[in-house]
Amino acid sequence: MADERAEGAIPPAGVAHDGSRVLVGEVRTGLLAQSRALTEPEATAVVALRPGSQVRVSARPVPHCVSPDLTLGVHCPVPSASGARRDGLGTVLSRASVTSGRLVQASTHVRIVLGGARPAGRRRPWAYHLAHPGTIEVGGRLSADDLADGFLLTETGDGPGTTLDLGAVCGRLLDQVQESPILDQKPPFRARRTRFRFALLPCGHPAVGESAWSSGSAAADTTSGRSPASGHVCRIGFVVADETVRTLRIHGSGLDLVSIVGLCEDLALHDWLLTTVQHVVAGSRVRAGGGGRLPSQLTPVIDHLLHVWMPGARIGEELLPVWTGLEQRLGFSRQWESLVGWIRDQLALSLLASLGDGAR
Amino acid sequence: MILFATSDKGGTGRSVTSCNVALRCALQGSDVCYLDFDFGSPTAGAILHVDSATRGITGGRGLHSYLEGSVAAPAELDLWRHIERAELRPRPAGAGRLVLLPGDEGGGEFPTDDEMTDRCQRLLRRLAEEFELVIVDLSAGRSYALQLVLEVTARPALQAVVTRWLVFHRWTRQHIVAAAGLAYGEHGIVDTGAAKGHHRDRLHDSVRFVRTAVPDPDSSQFAGLLPTQAAWLQETDAELQKLAARRRIGRSVLLGSVPLDPVLQWREQLILDSDVWTLRIANPETSTALDDLAKNVLDDESWEGL
Ligand SMILES: Nc1ncnc2c1ncn2[C@@H]1O[C@H](COP(=O)(O)OP(=O)(O)O)[C@@H](O)[C@H]1O
Ligand SMILES: [Mg+2]
Numbered sequence: 001m002a003d004e005r006a007e008g009a010i011p012p013a014g015v016a017h018d019g020s021r022v023l024v025g026e027v028r029t030g031l032l033a034q035s036r037a038l039t040e041p042e043a044t045a046v047v048a049l050r051p052g053s054q055v056r057v058s059a060r061p062v063p064h065c066v067s068p069d070l071t072l073g074v075h076c077p078v079p080s081a082s083g084a085r086r087d088g089l090g091t092v093l094s095r096a097s098v099t100s101g102r103l104v105q106a107s108t109h110v111r112i113v114l115g116g117a118r119p120a121g122r123r124r125p126w127a128y129h130l131a132h133p134g135t136i137e138v139g140g141r142l143s144a145d146d147l148a149d150g151f152l153l154t155e156t157g158d159g160p161g162t163t164l165d166l167g168a169v170c171g172r173l174l175d176q177v178q179e180s181p182i183l184d185q186k187p188p189f190r191a192r193r194t195r196f197r198f199a200l201l202p203c204g205h206p207a208v209g210e211s212a213w214s215s216g217s218a219a220a221d222t223t224s225g226r227s228p229a230s231g232h233v234c235r236i237g238f239v240v241a242d243e244t245v246r247t248l249r250i251h252g253s254g255l256d257l258v259s260i261v262g263l264c265e266d267l268a269l270h271d272w273l274l275t276t277v278q279h280v281v282a283g284s285r286v287r288a289g290g291g292g293r294l295p296s297q298l299t300p301v302i303d304h305l306l307h308v309w310m311p312g313a314r315i316g317e318e319l320l321p322v323w324t325g326l327e328q329r330l331g332f333s334r335q336w337e338s339l340v341g342w343i344r345d346q347l348a349l350s351l352l353a354s355l356g357d358g359a360r
Numbered sequence: 361m362i363l364f365a366t367s368d369k370g371g372t373g374r375s376v377t378s379c380n381v382a383l384r385c386a387l388q389g390s391d392v393c394y395l396d397f398d399f400g401s402p403t404a405g406a407i408l409h410v411d412s413a414t415r416g417i418t419g420g421r422g423l424h425s426y427l428e429g430s431v432a433a434p435a436e437l438d439l440w441r442h443i444e445r446a447e448l449r450p451r452p453a454g455a456g457r458l459v460l461l462p463g464d465e466g467g468g469e470f471p472t473d474d475e476m477t478d479r480c481q482r483l484l485r486r487l488a489e490e491f492e493l494v495i496v497d498l499s500a501g502r503s504y505a506l507q508l509v510l511e512v513t514a515r516p517a518l519q520a521v522v523t524r525w526l527v528f529h530r531w532t533r534q535h536i537v538a539a540a541g542l543a544y545g546e547h548g549i550v551d552t553g554a555a556k557g558h559h560r561d562r563l564h565d566s567v568r569f570v571r572t573a574v575p576d577p578d579s580s581q582f583a584g585l586l587p588t589q590a591a592w593l594q595e596t597d598a599e600l601q602k603l604a605a606r607r608r609i610g611r612s613v614l615l616g617s618v619p620l621d622p623v624l625q626w627r628e629q630l631i632l633d634s635d636v637w638t639l640r641i642a643n644p645e646t647s648t649a650l651d652d653l654a655k656n657v658l659d660d661e662s663w664e665g666l
Contacts, residue, residue: 168432185520286454
């Protein structure tokens with residue numbers, strides 16, 4: 001698959017400085033290992049990963065169950081593109097969710113506080129870190145871009161070594177959900193998991209490979225003039241790295257971190273839908289035209305996936321413009337509509353063919 | 361489906377045949393992945409024409425490293441980007457995914473522990489979720505690798521996943537006896553599996569056999585034989601058929617039979633249409649046999665209980 005990049009920018013609004021925060025995370029998305037859609041109580045049970053903690057359930061616009069946040073303590077070097085080894089100490093947060101009783105996601109994220117006021121070597125007690133879940137403090141100098149590049153651009157988060165590996169944490173959680181005894185392990189078809197890595201950085205210099213001004217782009221700034229709140233996005237870079245890995249880099253300020261994670265989960269979900277249906281359609285296009293019969297691979301997609309498409313459904317007011325801007329440039333909906341259109345045509349053709357058979 | 365490829369002896373043609381089956385299943389549109397669990401001699405990369413993994417991969421990201429716990433996930437090579445054969449680039453239209461999980465160069469056999477078993481279980485379950493066909497090429501004989509997968513497939517998390525067994529053997533007396541022994545004999549697949557909690561009859565019913573490098577007395581290859589030689593070949597073949605039937609590895613559990621092929625005899629490789637029709641070095645019968653085997657692998661009917 002070719003690289004897809006979407007960028008928009010405003011002039012750099014100041015360099016990242018000490019004490020800056022970078023949000024990094026990964027979302028893995030897959031098809032639930034179950035022959036039919038889970039009911040709400042079943043989906044709730046599957047993501048009830050912490051006894052005594054509530055699962056968040058919403059029925060509309062698509063059924064969605066989210067596990068309580070799981071906390072994991074970490075003390076290891078954080079990623080860095082330059083190879084600088086800077087120790088981080090704190091906790092990362094993970095959660096798992098089931099959408100439409102069909103799709104399963106695990107997501108892990110952490111807010112990394114860089115080179116705070118604390119002198120290197122002077123650590124806070126664990127109690128402090130436990131009181132601030134989802135935050136890692138890094139001692140010593142490390143720039144936000146170095147960290148984000150290291151996190152987003154390393155070939156995979158599964159390499160050897162002891163560096164903070166959010167992908168591994170996330171993958172384990174997804175495995176755990178998929179191994180639930182509630183599931184029958186008989187999915188209607190096979191689908192690859194996707195990995196969606198994201199980083200939210202302060203507005204600053206454009207990183208290597210990103211242009212500050214995407215010349216001729218109508219939507220240079222995603223939010224200006226539209227978002228009434230303080231949230232502001234300066235620049236966005238989305239890359240389809242290979243068949244299963246995507247990276248999103250957002251430069252922004254004043255954004256609510258929790259909702260950014262939600263936005264990324266929603267993007268990852270729709271990217272997975274697009275990727276999966278594209279793969280099935282590509283396979284059946286070659287075989288189509290056999291007497292107007294519906295290629296058999298399409299049936300499960302029609303039955304189980306088409307109705308799940310509901311972009312931005314769970315995105316808060318504040319981030320809706322970000323989502324819309326991104327969506328327009330990535331063309332998710334355009335691609336989806338063309339796929340669905342093709343599937344509908346095949347369906348219509350097969351109906352006509354079977355009517356013809358009946359008349360004969 | 362997870363398909364375990366086994367053989368009692370090394371050098372039977374297990375890896376070469378399995379790699380060709382993986383390719384053909386993918387060409388027919390299935391999503392396939394291939395795991396090189398032959399830790400002592402990870403040759404899948406060489407057979408699949410992946411230059412960077414001819415004896416496993418370097419860098420510590422192979423299956424060996426994963427099972428040992430030094431990496432969180434093993435490397436996955438998209439073969440449509442790595443196979444060095446022009447006919448297969450770019451990915452042929454309509455083909456499914458084809459992914460190789462290579463072993464580590466210089467890995468070697470190793471005893472397993474509980475954590476390794478957990479990792480193996482997690483990996484196999486995930487791949488069964490992502491791929492229609494997961495082929496696991498196991499070390500020959502009653503190896504650690506065989507023990508390991510019999511252990512994990514007996515666990516609740518994998519019990520619901522369809523798992524099947526192929527035993528590869530050459531068409532000789534010794535190989536027939538050895539293959540039957542590996543499947544049904546003492547400390548064989550069924551025995552060991554039952555001891556680890558598998559349902560004995562169900563496990564027994566999920567084993568099929570593949571004959572490799574089978575000389576076909578009727579083929580043009582043997583056209584130059586003396587009448588006495590031809591008669592002897594016929595007789596021997598008939599005797600071997602009887603022996604196989606007596607050892608319960610006869611026609612009813614035969615999934616495929618690959619003829620002796622001049623190309624495979626000289627080189628471990630994929631047999632493509634161009635080898636048969638353009639270069640005219642491989643026999644068309646080999647290609648047909650591999651196609652039939654691939655079809656049978658994917659056909660539930662050929663796996664139905666006896
Ligand atoms: N159908 C065949 N005809 C001739 N030689 C074959 C055939 N199948 C395999 N071979 C050869 O037999 C040898 C052993 O095959 P290999 O797949 O490496 O065995 P194993 O994996 O069982 O150890 C290789 O040289 C291979 O090319
Ligand atoms: Mg081998």
